Amino acid sequence: MEKKIIHTEKAPAALGPYSQAVKAGNMVYTSGQLAINSATGELVNDDIRKATEQSLNNVKAILEEAGTSMDKVVKTLVLLKDINDFAAMNEVYGTFFTSNPPARSCFQVGALPKDALVEIEVVAIAE
Numbered sequence: 001m002e003k004k005i006i007h008t009e010k011a012p013a014a015l016g017p018y019s020q021a022v023k024a025g026n027m028v029y030t031s032g033q034l035a036i037n038s039a040t041g042e043l044v045n046d047d048i049r050k051a052t053e054q055s056l057n058n059v060k061a062i063l064e065e066a067g068t069s070m071d072k073v074v075k076t077l078v079l080l081k082d083i084n085d086f087a088a089m090n091e092v093y094g095t096f097f098t099s100n101p102p103a104r105s106c107f108q109v110g111a112l113p114k115d116a117l118v119e120i121e122v123v124a125i126a127e
Contacts, residue, residue: 001025010061012036015113021062028066028126032079032119033058034112043114048085051117052092059122060096068126073102075123081116083108089118 006021006028014020014031021030035044035051036058044054060070080089086106094101102122112119 006062006066008061008065010038010065011058012038012041021066023066023126026126028063028068028122028124030059030062030122030124032077032121033062034114034116034119036114043116045115045117048080048088048117049092052089052120055118055120056093056096059120063122063124066124066126068124070096070124071100072125072127073097073122074125076102076104077121078104078106079109079112079119080106081109081112081118085117 001024004023005019006023008020011020011033018031021028033055035054036042037044037054038058044051063069063072078089078093080086
C-alpha cells in the first residue's frame with residue numbers, strides 16, 4: 001500500500017512536522033484542523049460557530065485535494081477548548097453532515113495549539 005501526502009493551499013499549512021493529510025490505500029486521514037483562515041493566516045477564535053465552520057471548511061478543502069468529499073467521511077474527532085460549546089459546535093457541524101453522518105468522538109481538552117476553540121480531524125474513504 002502506497003502512502004501519499006496530501007497538501008493544498010486552500011487549507012492552512014501544518015504548524016509542525018506533519019502533513020495536512022495522508023492517503024493510504026482507499027482511506028484519507030486528515031490532521032486536526034484548527035480554525036485558521038488560509039487566505040489571511042488568522043485564527044478564527046471569537047465565536048465557536050465561526051470557528052467550527054472554518055475548521056470544517058479546512059477539512060473539506062483537504063478532502064477535495066485528496067479526491068474525496070465530506071459525504072465520504074466515516075469518522076470524526078472533535079476537540080473543544082470548552083465542552084459548554086458543544087451545542088453551538090454541533091449546530092454548525094450538522095450543516096456539513098446532513099445525511100448519513102459519520103461516527104464521531106468529541107472531547108474537551110486542556111488546551112489546543114494557538115489557544116484555539118476547536119480542532120477537528122476526519123477519516124474518509126477515497127475514490
